[in-house]
Amino acid sequence: MKWGVIGTGNMGSILINSWMSSNVVQEDHLYIHNRTLQKAYDIQKTYPDIHVSEQVEDLIDEVDIVFVCVKPLEIHPLLSKTKEHWREDQCLVSITSPFSVEKLESLVPCQVARMIPSITNRALSGITLLTFGESMSKERKGYLEQSSKIYSTPFYIEDDITRISSDIVSCGPAFFGYLAEQFIESAVAETKIDKQTATDLTEKMFVGFGKLLEDGHFTLPELIQKVCVKGGVTGEGIKAMDNELGDLFHVLIRSTHAKYDEDVSKISEQLQIRD
Incomplete structure (x- = not known):
């Protein structure tokens, strides 16, 4: 089975590294493309047998499963540009939350899945959020689920909890990493500990x-x-957090959902223009 990745930015490269570390796909069965080709060739320096497709259409023509790892508002233009190259026997996998599988299925003739990764997959850990389209065969569902088990824990979600699930699984490491950074900065400002020591202690605490x-x-x-x-x-510290945190996480969730709703709306506008 040949896999392809369109978009080798942060999450695309994390997936590639995860797959290579876990041997979920052979190097010479993986084809990659990026708008800035040098980024794709940089990955090939680490994994020499990976194929770099200079034209996105060539990648789609070659592979069986295509992971689309571009920004949400770039998906529709990409699929419009390449619509003649998609085949019924292929599978398109989107890793972004605002583009539903139903909307994707309206644009391509192939099977469609959404598999939202996490940076924790790089450690062959964490969750992959799964949503499969109506067109997906039982065999292809099983293949993708078993493949994701090699580098993560697959977790099925319904569309109505996609954003909050992604907040926890995909954004969560950044959110709690930011809180940890604030904790470290405060420790350095309030006490005699140096930043490197505080960072080392915090990182090892997180691992434990x-x-x-x-x-x-x-x-x-x-x-x-x-x-x-x-x-x-510790109890005094928890009291301080209770007093100071307030509605922080409520506001955070409202903010991510507002951005999600904005992207969903813009995607709907793109589809209406198409029609």
Whole structure:
């Protein structure tokens, strides 16, 4: 089975690295294309047997499964440009949330899936969010699900929770990474600890934190309860967070959903222009 990747930016390159690390697809069975070709050739320097397609149409003509890893508003122009090259026996996989599988199915004759990755897939961990179109065969669903299991945990979602699921799985590492950075900066400003030491301690804390959850030692509520000794320092810190966090995460979720709704609206406008 030949795979293709259109768009080798942040998430496209993360997927490629994940696949190469996990041997989910052979190097010489992978074809990649990027609008800035040098980015694709840079990846080929690491994996010499990967094929770089200089024309996106050549990639589509060659492969069985195409992962489209471009920005949401670039998908419709791409599919319009290449509409004569898609075949019924192919599968288009989008990794972006605003473009529903139903809308994708209206644009191409092939089978359609949405598989939203996470940067955690680079460590052969984390979630891949799956939504399959009506046109997907049972065999192709099984193949994509089993393939994603090699480098992640597949998780099926309905369309109405796509954005919040992606907030947690895909955006979550950046959100909590940002909070960790703020914690480090505050530690340096308020105490005598240097930034490198604070960073090292925080990173190792996150690794251990993840292992506690992964190995099933504690749930999140249990973990908080275990660390919060009655009358202790941690409890005072939790109180401070309760007082200061306020509606932070409510506002965050509203913001991501507002951007999502904006993209969905613009995609609908693109499709209406097509019609």
